[in-house]
Amino acid sequence: MAEHEPISMKQFIQILVCLFISFQYYGKQLQVGLNKEFTSIKKAIEVADNNDTVYVYSGHYKEGNIVIKKSIKLIGKGLPILDGEKKGEVLSIKANYVLVSGFKIQKSGFASLNDPCGVKVYDSHHVIIERNIFDDNFFGIYLQYSKHCVVKNNKLTAYAVEEQQIGNGIHCWKSDSLQIIGNKVKGHRDGIYFEFVTNSVIWRNIATDNIRYGLHFMFSHSDSYISNIFRNNGAGVAVMFTKGVKMFHNTFEENWGDAAYGLMLKEISDSHIIGNTFKRNTTGIYMEGTNRILVERNKFESNGWGMKVQASCMDNIITNNNLIGNTFDISTNGSLVLNTFNSNYWDKYEGYDLNKDNVGDVPFHPLSIFSIIVEKNPPAMLLFRSFMVTLLDKSEKMMPSLTPENFIDNTPLMRSLDL
Amino acid sequence: MNRIIKFIILDILKNKIVLIYTLILAVLSWSVFSLEDNSTKGILTLLNVILLTVPLVSVIFSTIYLYNSSEFIELLLSQPVNRVKIWRSLFFGLVISLILSFSIGVGIPLMMYAPSNVGFMMLAVGICITTVFVAIAFFSSIITRDKAKGIGIAIMLWLFFALLFDGIVLFLLFQLADYPIEKMMVGITALNPIDLARILILLHLDVSAMMGYTGAIFKEFFGTSLGIIVAFLVLLLWTVTPYLISLVKFKNKDL
Numbered sequence: 131m132a133e134h135e136p137i138s139m140k141q142f143i144q145i146l147v148c149l150f151i152s153f154q155y156y157g158k159q160l161q162v163g164l165n166k167e168f169t170s171i172k173k174a175i176e177v178a179d180n181n182d183t184v185y186v187y188s189g190h191y192k193e194g195n196i197v198i199k200k201s202i203k204l205i206g207k208g209l210p211i212l213d214g215e216k217k218g219e220v221l222s223i224k225a226n227y228v229l230v231s232g233f234k235i236q237k238s239g240f241a242s243l244n245d246p247c248g249v250k251v252y253d254s255h256h257v258i259i260e261r262n263i264f265d266d267n268f269f270g271i272y273l274q275y276s277k278h279c280v281v282k283n284n285k286l287t288a289y290a291v292e293e294q295q296i297g298n299g300i301h302c303w304k305s306d307s308l309q310i311i312g313n314k315v316k317g318h319r320d321g322i323y324f325e326f327v328t329n330s331v332i333w334r335n336i337a338t339d340n341i342r343y344g345l346h347f348m349f350s351h352s353d354s355y356i357s358n359i360f361r362n363n364g365a366g367v368a369v370m371f372t373k374g375v376k377m378f379h380n381t382f383e384e385n386w387g388d389a390a391y392g393l394m395l396k397e398i399s400d401s402h403i404i405g406n407t408f409k410r411n412t413t414g415i416y417m418e419g420t421n422r423i424l425v426e427r428n429k430f431e432s433n434g435w436g437m438k439v440q441a442s443c444m445d446n447i448i449t450n451n452n453l454i455g456n457t458f459d460i461s462t463n464g465s466l467v468l469n470t471f472n473s474n475y476w477d478k479y480e481g482y483d484l485n486k487d488n489v490g491d492v493p494f495h496p497l498s499i500f501s502i503i504v505e506k507n508p509p510a511m512l513l514f515r516s517f518m519v520t521l522l523d524k525s526e527k528m529m530p531s532l533t534p535e536n537f538i539d540n541t542p543l544m545r546s547l548d549l
Numbered sequence: 550m551n552r553i554i555k556f557i558i559l560d561i562l563k564n565k566i567v568l569i570y571t572l573i574l575a576v577l578s579w580s581v582f583s584l585e586d587n588s589t590k591g592i593l594t595l596l597n598v599i600l601l602t603v604p605l606v607s608v609i610f611s612t613i614y615l616y617n618s619s620e621f622i623e624l625l626l627s628q629p630v631n632r633v634k635i636w637r638s639l640f641f642g643l644v645i646s647l648i649l650s651f652s653i654g655v656g657i658p659l660m661m662y663a664p665s666n667v668g669f670m671m672l673a674v675g676i677c678i679t680t681v682f683v684a685i686a687f688f689s690s691i692i693t694r695d696k697a698k699g700i701g702i703a704i705m706l707w708l709f710f711a712l713l714f715d716g717i718v719l720f721l722l723f724q725l726a727d728y729p730i731e732k733m734m735v736g737i738t739a740l741n742p743i744d745l746a747r748i749l750i751l752l753h754l755d756v757s758a759m760m761g762y763t764g765a766i767f768k769e770f771f772g773t774s775l776g777i778i779v780a781f782l783v784l785l786l787w788t789v790t791p792y793l794i795s796l797v798k799f800k801n802k803d804l
Binding site for chain 2: 410434455457503506507508509510512513514515516517518519520
């Protein structure tokens with residue numbers, strides 16, 4: 131029948147209409163720039179309809195607050211600069227399916243009431259913000275009540291001096307299903323901040339030199355943090371009041387200070403911390419009120435304290451980790467131990483392995499008495515590595531009296547794990 | 550003066566104990582570094598050597614040497630030589646020979662395996678500790694004519710600085726735990742040259758742990774170049790004071 135005949139006129143028109151509709155779907159292209167159709171971004175956005183693309187060519191645009199209320203693509207060519215001139219917000223997105231890419235967004239205003247940002251997304255979904263450079267903004271990227279948004283490969287820099295005078299790099303609030311990927315945040319208050327954000331992924335970001343936390347999240351359930359680097363932030367990384375956290379292959383480095391932690395866990399439960407590296411922090415992991423966490427296959431190297439597991443923690447499993455070159459491997463603040471510490475490699479272990487199964491035959495007490503003394507009486511740190519203290523430590527290891535007896539690794543490994 | 554120092558150094562070399570001391574330090578240092586794959590562990594072992602062995606050997610060897618050379622000193626005094634000159638030559642002769650043996654025994658392996666800030670600091674601190682304990686030996690040997698008593702005082706002083714002092718400090722720390730004593734503790738360390746030496750090395754060795762709250766206070770003081778200079782000045786004071794006391798006593802002593 132019909133399939134053997136050449137296409138009829140009717141069918142031809144149908145195809146044409148389909149093509150036309152699909153063309154319509156991609157929308158118009160509007161050009162903004164010197165000697166272009168438009169010279170003002172605001173004008174171009176005003177003229178644009180949903181699904182249009184606005185190309186902005188290089189130049190210095192000082193247009194105050196640009197508001198996007200249509201589903202358009204705003205694409206910068208040759209890194210055009212959007213300058214807030216320290217007055218209010220630079221770019222506000224109040225529509226779904228918006229793409230912002232290729233801009234240098236700088237100098238948002240400073241205010242403590244309405245948090246002016248480089249880019250702020252209001253109550254929208256499927257917004258993509260990628261390959262932008264943010265410089266000297268109060269908040270960098272701010273998402274509120276947003277869903278399915280992507281923040282990808284942006285570079286955010288700020289020059290914070292005091293905590294009160296700067297906002298966060300990537301700030302997300304009451305959102306769901308976000309993807310924060312490959313961003314570099316430097317010099318903000320918190321590098322990445324999550325509050326009430328669920329089912330999201332933070333992947334391959336680098337947060338360095340922020341004055342408070344590299345990553346800070348609260349009440350953000352079922353999120354994953356994978357392959358991020360948090361280095362030299364004022365107080366490291368703090369995560370609180372959350373369940374279902376997955377932290378894989380992150381690096382926590384050089385977070386120095388008394389209240390600085392590679393990773394601070396407070397009221398976290400049912401979570402996984404696997405394959406991370408903790409290097410040269412004052413404290414690698416600090417746990418308080420955490421329950422049912424699996425800490426597995428992590429590297430703790432050259433930290434002041436590898437882990438501080440407070441007595442308020444319960445049912446955590448710490449297994450198959452390498453603890454190498456830490457001043458103290460573990461410390462705690464009480465005598466109650468409701469966690470298990472089996473099958474780790476401790477470089478301070480001095481036992482033997484007669485049957486050569488790579489498992490030490492004598493249990494290991496990872497808690498040195500001196501770490502307890504220092505916990506109770508911090509100035510005692512002054513006596514560290516003195517002969518007196520070494521003697522105390524040795525005798526305590528033989529016969530634990532002050533340290534909790536069940537703070538023990540029953541199957542310490544003889545060789546470090548290949549992590 | 551130079552000729553007396555030269556003579557004393559030759560005399561010390563002749564009795565071979567300093568040579569053996571050098572050899573032992575060298576064997577220890579080399580084995581410590583070649584046994585451990587991690588140079589930090591080697592440094593930790595060497596730290597104990599510097600804090601215990603070096604002061605012990607310095608103080609006891611110098612005390613005994615001083616007692617044994619009393620006849621030699623009397624002989625020199627019959628010559629037209631200044632008493633100050635004699636005492637000074639004895640001091641420098643001992644210090645130079647012991648520092649040489651420390652530098653050869655510990656310094657060379659240290660510079661080869663750990664040529665870092667820690668390494669240099671350990672070498673400097675080891676030299677200071679040697680000098681301080683030679684000075685303490687001069688002090689303890691001039692107090693009494695009785696050789697057994699003099700050596701006893703030297704050992705007691707070593708015991709006090711190496712062990713007892715830390716015990717007392719630990720006790721005080723617990724007694725005064727409710728008070729803000731961090732700053733005071735910095736002052737107290739100045740009372741013990743061994744503690745001072747240990748903290749100078751610690752600040753380079755356990756940087757991460759030292760960044761904690763109290764650590765930060767120590768770091769704030771000892772970590773700055775001013776703090777390091779002050780610490781070395783205090784060590785110098787620990788050398789000069791016992792030496793000067795002994796010098797005054799020696800000048801007025803009826804031999």
